[in-house]
Amino acid sequence: MLSLQEEPSSLVVGQPSHFRNLTVFPLIRPEHTGTESDYLLLDDGISSGLVHVAELQASGIVPELRLENKADKPVLLLNGEELLGAKQNRVLNLTILAPSNCVIVIPVSCVEAGRWRMNTPDFQPAGHVMYSEARAEQISQVTKSMRASGAPSSDQESVWRNIAAKAARLKSVSPTGAMSDIYRSHTASVEGFVRAFSCQEQQSGAAFCIGGRFIGLDVFDCPKVNEEDLTETSAKLRAGCPG
Numbered sequence: 001m002l003s004l005q006e007e008p009s010s011l012v013v014g015q016p017s018h019f020r021n022l023t024v025f026p027l028i029r030p031e032h033t034g035t036e037s038d039y040l041l042l043d044d045g046i047s048s049g050l051v052h053v054a055e056l057q058a059s060g061i062v063p064e065l066r067l068e069n070k071a072d073k074p075v076l077l078l079n080g081e082e083l084l085g086a087k088q089n090r091v092l093n094l095t096i097l098a099p100s101n102c103v104i105v106i107p108v109s110c111v112e113a114g115r116w117r118m119n120t121p122d123f124q125p126a127g128h129v130m131y132s133e134a135r136a137e138q139i140s141q142v143t144k145s146m147r148a149s150g151a152p153s154s155d156q157e158s159v160w161r162n163i164a165a166k167a168a169r170l171k172s173v174s175p176t177g178a179m180s181d182i183y184r185s186h187t188a189s190v191e192g193f194v195r196a197f198s199c200q201e202q203q204s205g206a207a208f209c210i211g212g213r214f215i216g217l218d219v220f221d222c223p224k225v226n227e228e229d230l231t232e233t234s235a236k237l238r239a240g241c242p243g
Contacts, residue, residue, distance in 0.1 A: 010029055010031070011027045011028065011029060011204070011205070011219070012027070012028045012029075012030055013025050013026070013027060013028075013207070014026035014027070014028050014200055014203065017196070017197055019192075019193060019196035019197065020193070021210055021211045022193060022196075022208065022209070022210055023208070023209040023210075023212075024197050024206050024207070024208055025206060025207040025208075025209075026199070026200045026203045026205075026206055027203065027204055027205035027206055027207060027217065027219055028200060028201075028202050028203050028204065029202050029204045030202060037220075037221065037222040038073060038074075039073050039074040039075060039076050039097060040071055040073050040074070040075045040076065041075070041076055042075055042076065042077050042078070042081060042125060043125045043127075045069065045071060045075045046122075046123075046124065046125055048071070050069065050070045050071040051067065051068070051069050051070070051071065051075050052067070052068045052070075052122050053065055053066070053067050053068075053083055053106070053122060053123040054066050054068075054086060054121060054122050054123065055086050055087055055118075056105060060086070060087040060088075060116070062088070062108075062110050062156065063093075063107060063108060063109065063110075063153060063154075063156070064105050064106070064107060064108065065083070065086075065090060065105070065106050065108050065123070066103065066104075066105060066106075067098055067103070067104050067105075067106050068102075068103045069098050069099065069100060069101065069102055069103075069104075070101065071100055071101070072100050072101065073100055074097045074098055074099055074100050075097075075098045075100075076095075076096075076097055076098075077092050077094075077095065077096045077097075077098060077106065078092065078095050078129065079092055079093065079094055079095045079135070079138075079139055080092060080129040080130040080135040080138070080139075081125065081126075081129050082111060082125075082126035082128060082129060082130060082179065082180060083108070083123035083124070083125060083126065084123060084124050084125075084126050084180060085119050085120035085121075085122060085123045085124050086118060086119065086120060086121070086122070086123050087115070087116050087117060087118055087119075088110050088112040088115045088116055088176075089110070089111050089112040089115075089126070089178055089179065089180055090108035090109060090110055090111065090123070091108060091109050091111050091129070091130045091138070091179075092106065092107070092108055093107040093108055093109055093138065093139075093142045093152050093153070093154055094106075094107060094142065094152050107142075107151075107152040107153065109138060109154040109156060109159045110156060110159070110160070111130070111159065111163060111178065111179035111180070112176050112177060112178040112179065112180070113160045113163070113164075113176070113177040114174075114175065114176035114177045114178075115176040115178070126180055126183075128180075128183055128190075130179065131166065131182075132208075132215050132216055133162065133166070134159065134162045134163065134166070134179075135216075136216065137158065137159075137162060138154045138159060141153075141154045141155045141158065142154050160177065163177065163179045163182070164177060166179075166182060167181075167182050170182055170185070170186060172185040172186070173185070204219060204220050204221065204222065205217060205218050205219030205220055206218060
């Protein structure tokens with residue numbers, strides 16, 4: 001396993017691709033020969049029935065959820081991944097590698113301010129992650145909270161304000177103030193971004209620019225994980241940024 005200092009030296013920046021105001025630079029691991037990861041992605045774990053995410057208790061606790069992993073592999077949860085259902089939609093506060101065959105509590109933020117009622121017993125993956133502006137703000141809040149108290153908490157009121165402002169800019173209406181409704185109301189535009197990009201051989205991540213401004217990157221240890229997760233999830237994340 002590489003340290004954070006060593007990680008950049010294992011990557012090569014490939015030829016960028018462009019679509020409208022978005023530029024994607026592929027990050028390639030030329031020496032990577034493996035094809036499979038030794039962990040599951042959250043989407044795969046839930047769809048297989050081996051991973052369940054639910055309210056921590058019957059009455060619910062906004063900043064915490066219960067994750068049960070019955071698989072013999074760990075499951076990777078990405079910061080900003082959205083989960084739909086239960087009493088209200090949430091996003092993950094941290095990137096977590098949940099151990100195999102265990103139950104853990106995961107820190108989350110609410111991204112649906114106007115609902116507190118049970119829709120489904122378990123959460124389902126939304127197929128997208130929080131848009132970059134809100135994701136960056138949220139992780140900054142979580143980092144500050146961890147330094148101050150050790151708790152991976154966000155500023156919930158700030159998260160709601162950011163989503164409300166985004167919805168207003170994009171003229172998206174939601175009866176419950178749900179972030180997912182912003183994506184739903186702009187499905188055609190977002191899918192255009194997703195279709196415009198494809199993964200290159202041995203690509204393990206990507207760096208993103210909007211309007212010539214660098215806004216972030218995502219890197220995985222295995223090209224297979226990147227192929228399954230980064231193409232759609234990260235493209236959707238960035239595609240939500242024009243507003």
